[in-house]
Amino acid sequence: MRFKSLCVAAAGAALLATAAVQPAAAQEEGQYIPLLVYKSGPYAPNGIPIATGWEDYLKLINERDGGVNGVKLVWEECDTGYNNDRGVECYERLKRPTAAGVQPLSTGITYALIDRATQDKIPLFTSGYGRTSAAYGPVFPYVFSAPLTYWSGADVIVQYIKEQEGGSLDGKKIALVYHDSAYGKEPIPTLERLAEEEGFELFLFPVAHPGLEQKATWLQIGRQVRPDYVAMWGWGVMNSTAVKEAAAVGFPMDRFIGIWWSGSEPDVVPAGADANGYKALSFHAPGEDYPVLQDVVEHVYGGDVEAARENAWGQVLYNRGIFLMAMQVEAIRRAQEIHGEGQVLTGEQIRDGWESLELTEDDLAALGMAGFTKPVKITCEDHEGGGQAFVQQWDGESWNIVSDWYMPNREPLKAAYREDALAYAAEKGITPRECN
């Protein structure tokens, strides 16, 4: 073997050795949390701040509290690229019996993982995304969608528009611009039902992935259909492109309302001044003035607020990462109350924590989240937990809360969850659990 070949072989062996050693860090004693992130690919600008929020919250719990009742949190991440097959591959690579739960961060990946995670007894936390009817616990024991589902989001948007229009939507036109995928199609049944009940006309505009091409969509909206309001279910580049195209046809921004995945800084900053006035839903507050975020600066960034801001601290998607991981950590804490404090638990045990997770206003205040979000109460039957949402508006500099919190009208929604979930159970041959 020549010297050059020997060097190449040695370098390769060193790389392999490094790769082999890395997972061992995650296997050290502690409660293991696999992280499905996307820090590469077209959706990276949205995926990175959420993943940073997750990791910073985990570091905060370890640094400030010494873990959950003394059990350190350990994690390992895998980059899905927001790609379904890579998502499944990552899940298979990271899954272990002590995996506390997985947040797929993608509706497509969620659909691909529901059966697998249920079989592996690993909770799936799909907060504000995923399969909506999975909120019905008897059929989906391992899927948790708190605090809201897409159907709830659609209901809140219609409630908000109705309020803006003085209490009646009769004869109004509402358009839905949506990502032409499982995610984007989720709100359609609810909007169709509400259109019938409230008397408005619904227009649907699918946008093909990744959403760079929307000129035709907005020509129709701005020049032909001329709806009173536009709702959007977009993600990644589709959002900023929609905002720009809406401005280009002169559609008023304050009548354009996105779902919570269409309302963050990467969605509006590229559109510049065109985005001023654009609105979106959210289920947690934007901004920096919350004790939990101040604790992150103190314990994770050593008090260096500028370093934190460089990592999107205080931005919408970073704060979402904090919120999502706080929910997951509290489910672990609750599971420890049931199965033994200070112990490393299995995914199956942590599922019990999820099913009895209740966060009251006092609990949220204790977590440094007073005013940051609203209480949730998850039960065996209700995996959505009764969360609420509000409308925020972009002013060119930051997102500002411009409405009260809205409670979705859950009675018809729950009936719809149940109906859809039971149809799924019949198709898959699942016998729904009894919840007493």
Next chain:
Amino acid sequence: MNLRTIAIWAVSVPLVIAALGFFHQALAAAGWIAFFTWPFYFEVILNGLLQGVMYSLVALGFVLIFKASGIFNFAQGSLVLFAALTMVGLIEMGLPWPLAFVATAVVMVGVAIAVERVVLRPLVNQPHIILFMATIGIFYFMDGFGQTLWGSDVKVLDIGIPKDPIFILGGVFEGGLLVQSFDVIAALCGALLVAVLAVFFQYTRIGRALRAVADDHQAALSVGIPLKTIWAIVWSVAGIVALVAGIMWGGKLGVQFTLALIALKALPVLILGGFTSIPGAIIGGLIIGAGEQVAENFVGAAIGGAIQDWFAYMLAMVFLLFRPQGLFGEKIIERV
């Protein structure tokens, strides 16, 4: 393109547009599509043509490299992204945009020379498929390298091009036809770029050498034209074309990872216009742009919507059935 061809196009294009309009009007009358109005139809056509120029800007880069080397450069989209990222990065570092433009052009020339030295030169005389595979490698490298260098954040590229909606032909159509000022300026830039390229190819020594290499590598080498230098020049020109496309697309959508994917929009343009023709890239872009906008706006809703991406390819495939070399591509004649 001679005068006769131009005359044929000048007569046939309005006829085709009118015929297409009457066709959609008939579809609407039969209830097969939801609506049709002539003002909206012309608005869609106009906006589609402007969109088509944007596609042509990307397609031009492909054509340049294919003409000179017979390589389908899969990496052109990533060159667009890399150029835009570099320009934004330099502007963020405090450079005024004209200076950043020049500096980025220099960087793109550097990239071109590196590609020629590191990738193309070792592969001289290899089959075209090998060179094509190499450009796939360049695509992924440039994507990753660009992100490593400049980050994954969505960046704003604003060089002061107005973006306000404007209304034209108000006297002809009630309320006028809406176009975006940004699209109009982009179209003018595209036209200017094509004019510069045409002069470069027709009237400069290097341009003539490029055409000679495009016609026959061996013959060009035998008369002393340095193939490697020509390749470096062609990749440099393609890099600068990518920079212009990057500024236009980045200014429109923001500079982000997905910009590299707009190369996929150039493919039907190339299939339709021909891989070796600069006018083909322009006219192909216009046909694809207008065709997909008309399809999406009038037919899309009737068949589920979001059809413009695949419709562009379908339109190109239909053209392929009748002209396999594309509208302006060179006819392939192989003697056995």
